Amino acid sequence: MFPAEFINGLRESLGPDRADRIVAALSGEPEVSVRVNPFKMTLAALRGHFGPLAGEAVPWAPGEGFYLNGRPSFTLDPLFHAGAYYVQEASSMYAGVLFEQALAQLGRRTGLQVLDLCAAPGGKTTQLLSHLDDTSVLVANEVVPARATILAENVARWGCSNVAVTQSDPSAFRDLRAFFDVVVTDVPCSGEGMFRKDERAVAEWSPETVRLCAARQRRILGDVWPALTPGGFLIYSTCTFNRQEDEDNVAWICSELGGSCVGMRHFYPGEDRGEGFFAALIQKA
Incomplete structure (x- = not known):
């Protein structure tokens, strides 16, 4: 699935075991995460908006972003179009x-x-x-x-x-x-x-x-x-x-x-x- 030269380079840089774990993860599903617009709503309110979809906080941005337990239809969400949050990779x-x-x-x-x-x-x-x-x-x-x-x-x-x-x-x-x-x-x-x-x-x-x-x-x-x-x-x-x-x-x-x-x-x-x-x-x- 991935170029052999890419995999070999990663194994050389990080070691075979670590590189193979990363390559395996690259074959999985990506995370979905959002970041709040603090000028328009609170983080707590945004979590409430997503309800059960709201997951754990992004560890390095706990006051700004959190993961979603699934991917909703953002284009159908009025708050998305209002700029209340940004769908940003964690x-x-x-x-x-x-x-x-x-x-x-x-x-x-x-x-x-x-x-x-x-x-x-x-x-x-x-x-x-x-x-x-x-x-x-x-x-x-x-x-x-x-x-x-x-x-x-x-x-x-x-x-x-x-x-x-x-x-x-x-x-x-x-x-x-x-x-x-x-x-x-x-x-x-x-x-x-x-x-x-x-x-x-x-x-x-x-x-x-x-x-x-x-x-x-x-x-x-x-x-x-x-x-x-x-x-x-x-x-x-x-x-x-x-x-x-x-x-x-x-x-x-x-x-x-x-x-x-x-x-x-x-x-x-x-x-x-x-x-x-x-x-x-x-x-x-």
Whole structure:
């Protein structure tokens, strides 16, 4: 079902037993999870809305999200269309943890300028908005026109006024020198962590795809790095497992761009209740 080179690489990286458990989990059903819009309703009220479908809290986002014991028809739910919650993959909610760490180390929560560089469809954008007050500004950028439209729709449903949706290549931000306090880069990747949700990712995967993705990610990071203020924070994330796109790129940011890694974490199906995800918090010197 999965490419042999992918499985062999995972076994080499994680060891055969652990890799085989993760591959087995990738053949199972994905989790379903939601995150509340705190500007529109409480977490308790949202749990009550889903009734018996409401399951356990997402461990790394207990005040924001929870799992569902099944997948309802979200498109038939008025609260979904009202932006009272967002259907977000649980592992990716960890970006909120890193964002809070960044705010704590910055020592302020007001008057911030934040960029979500590869923002569609809007899960991280709406989560970041939930952690900001209205004295801060968030720029949510998506270069692909169709995806930018979806992003704008999801942001509009969330209902915040301190956000602007843009449709620019990452290189366009290079001239905004030292402008953003926090930059979130959930970069396009080979999608290994989404194999059980996206058959196309499986079909398109190859070692060459991994190499091309890693090179593209470095171009994106190099383009946006000048826009991050000294002492500011970059959140770098992918939905893939391999070192080339994950740890190797973090090392490249630190050695070539002048960053310092505060921490990083992998999420693996079969070990964590969610899809494959990698995230790192990096401070600019």
